[in-house]
Amino acid sequence: MNPASEGGRYGEAFFRPEQAGEGERIDFGALAYDDVTLARLRALGVGPGWRCLDVGAGTGTVARRLLGEAGVESVLAVDRDVRFLGERPVPGLDLLEADITAPGFVSGAYDLVHARFVLMHLAGHESLITTLAGLVAPGGVLVLSDAVDLTSDRTPDTPYTAAMRAMWQGLGATIGTDVSWVPSYPQLLRGAGLAPVAAEIHVPPLQPESPISRFWADTWERSRPAMLATGLVDDAAVDAAIRYLVSDECAALSAGMLTAWGWKPGERPGAGAAGKGR
Numbered sequence: 001m002n003p004a005s006e007g008g009r010y011g012e013a014f015f016r017p018e019q020a021g022e023g024e025r026i027d028f029g030a031l032a033y034d035d036v037t038l039a040r041l042r043a044l045g046v047g048p049g050w051r052c053l054d055v056g057a058g059t060g061t062v063a064r065r066l067l068g069e070a071g072v073e074s075v076l077a078v079d080r081d082v083r084f085l086g087e088r089p090v091p092g093l094d095l096l097e098a099d100i101t102a103p104g105f106v107s108g109a110y111d112l113v114h115a116r117f118v119l120m121h122l123a124g125h126e127s128l129i130t131t132l133a134g135l136v137a138p139g140g141v142l143v144l145s146d147a148v149d150l151t152s153d154r155t156p157d158t159p160y161t162a163a164m165r166a167m168w169q170g171l172g173a174t175i176g177t178d179v180s181w182v183p184s185y186p187q188l189l190r191g192a193g194l195a196p197v198a199a200e201i202h203v204p205p206l207q208p209e210s211p212i213s214r215f216w217a218d219t220w221e222r223s224r225p226a227m228l229a230t231g232l233v234d235d236a237a238v239d240a241a242i243r244y245l246v247s248d249e250c251a252a253l254s255a256g257m258l259t260a261w262g263w264k265p266g267e268r269p270g271a272g273a274a275g276k277g278r
Contacts, residue, residue: 010121010175014223017081023059025218026084029117030061031211032204033257037116037145038065040200040259044141046070046112053110053135055100056118059084060093066112067092078106100128109137116145116257121177126188133192138266142194145259146182148201160206160252163220163241166233170226185260194262203256206245212254213245 015022046052050072054063057077066072067090077085078096085095098105101122113135119125129144136142149168151161171177189197204212220227220238227233233241244250 008175010177013174014171014226017083019222021218022222023084023087025215025222026058027061028211028215028218030059032215033116033145033202034061034065036202036257037062037259038069040261041066041112041114041143042070044112044143044261046072046141049073050111051108051137052076052112052114053078053106053108055113055115055132057082057085060088062114062116063093064088064090072112076106076108076110100131106135108135109140110135111137111140112143113140114143117147119144120146120179120182121175123176125181126191129188130192133189133194133262133264136194136264138264140264141261142189142192142264143259143261144185144189145257146185147179148182148256148258149179150203150253150256155253158252159237159241159244160250162233162237163227164216164255166227166230166238167220167223169230169232170228171223173229174226179255182258185258186262189260189262192262194264197260197262199258199260201256201258204254206250206252206254208246208248208250213250216254217242217245 046066048071052066052072052075054075054077057063057079060077063075063077066075074092074094076094076096078098078100079085080097080099082095082097096106113132115132119128122128133142151164155161186197186199206213220242224238227238228235
């Protein structure tokens with residue numbers, strides 16, 4: 001489905017950056033996933049001397065930690081709206097307000113190209129992956145992370161699973177969100193000319209008041225109109241799901257984060273650290 005046919009794109013109909021509390025919602029997701037993301041990037045050898053491109057950088061938590069903890073040389077953080085990125089400038093962090101679906105949205109070659117929870121909201125993911133692969137310098141790596149839905153027709157019916165099914169269907173109909181293809185990442189990276197490739201999945205635990213539970217509760221509130229439009233839930237069901245998240249009765253799997261990476265053929269001069277991660 002063309003996302004523009006119904007409600008526009010991410011950040012327009014839903015999750016608008018100017019909406020009060022949107023930065024905090026994004027940061028709840030960062031608290032749930034940043035440690036895993038940074039551990040993977042550092043295991044791949046990302047560190048001093050690396051030039052990095054962070055696509056759909058959000059509030060900039062990954063970009064700042066790459067500079068402060070991994071010690072990379074520079075990070076170019078790209079987003080369609082950089083208001084959150086500009087709130088906490090740090091040395092080595094450059095900002096670019098751009099639409100990554102636009103031809104030639106950025107130039108140059110980067111040792112690391114990273115995108116998390118971005119492509120799942122955009123159409124034409126195969127061509128976008130090819131574009132991002134083209135921005136990787138020889139010997140560099142493309143790292144992509146997106147959600148994988150762990151609710152299936154055999155998942156027990158709970159307030160949580162009802163809300164998640166309605167959310168995925170509602171966001172698909174309004175802004176084009178589609179996670180069904182995310183498990184294809186390794187093959188898509190290989191098809192873009194990267195090798196070797198690998199992938200892993202992380203599922204943060206749903207516990208009362210945990211960052212991921214607060215992220216989902218806030219996400220459901222903001223996407224409530226799309227969820228109600230599916231007919232799968234009503235207001236009472238969404239409210240029940242939010243209460244379920246903070247109760248001891250909660251027994252569910254969060255959506256997972258699949259992270260896949262692929263290397264651009266070639267050796268980067270002086271990249272001894274990069275070779276260790278392959």
